[in-house]
Amino acid sequence: MRKEIIVPAVAVIGGGVGFALRRWGLDTGFEPDTGLPIPGAPATMALIALSAVMVVVLALLCWSGKTAFSGYGQAFQAKGNTLYATAGVLSGFLLLGAGVLLAAEPLMGGGLVYTRLITAVLALVAGGCVVLTVRDNFRGESEGKYSFKLLMPAYAFCVWLIAAYQVRAGDPVRLDYVYELFTIITGLLGLYGAASFSFERGRTFLTALFSMLGVYFSLVTLADGHQLADLLLYAFTILYLLTNTVTLLHNAARPELPAQGEHDTEGSSDA
DSSP states (O other): OOHHHHHHHHHHHHHHHHHHHHHHHHHHSBOTTTOOBOTTOHHHHHHHHHHHHHHHHHHHHHOOSOOOOSSHHHHTOOTTOHHHHHHHHHHHHHHHHHHHHHHHGGGGTSOOOHHHHHHHHHHHHHHHHHHHHHHHHHHTOOOOSSOHHHHHHHHHHHHHHHHHHHHHTTOSOGGGTHHHHHHHHHHHHHHHHHHHGGGTOOBHHHHHHHHHHHHHHHHHHTTSOOOHHHHHHHHHHHHHHHHHHHHHHHHHTOTTSOOTTOOSOOOOOBO
């Protein structure tokens, strides 16, 4: 079974269905006068049920027993893979674009929100780190142990989570923003999972699962109204996590492949 194809396809198809349900829910699941959610609204309940099913299905699909990797270089090797390089570099530029737009918000009359400004700075640094990481993987060069570049996207998502909640904290209707928070949390865990292979803590199962949930929830929350900067962040989440997961699952099915550019043992990773 080609998990590197099936698992991302399930996440994307499920996300597409979730997007449609979310749009339906936004149109019919809230009282028009007060904006409060209608208890038991069919669209709302259907999306909750779909999300629960997606967690279970993706967990079953991502589970594969144990897969031992010698480190990040072996888990995410993509030497000479032009499709990987194209998708990865594009995702890096999406993150850079999001950083530029976030930094420009005060100049465009959006008001100064310090957490979003910090997110902008981290997104710019992380975007550059993503491009360099993809370049190294494409060339077959090792990231080595304790790579700072791998952690930067996760750091950016940590602050983005704080900024998103800060903006929404005054909204008493959690259904207005819960899928947005689910997106950032699962995306953060997926990015952290990828970086953990450089820190001798890599787990294929958890990294793939949270990455695909990040893709699913990103597609769902696209149905909500977002600023362009946030849309670019969601686009980065979808493209980069898909690229990472396809590469990881492809390599997990071929654990006998040597780590590109790595000659030291960085510990084994459990699925």
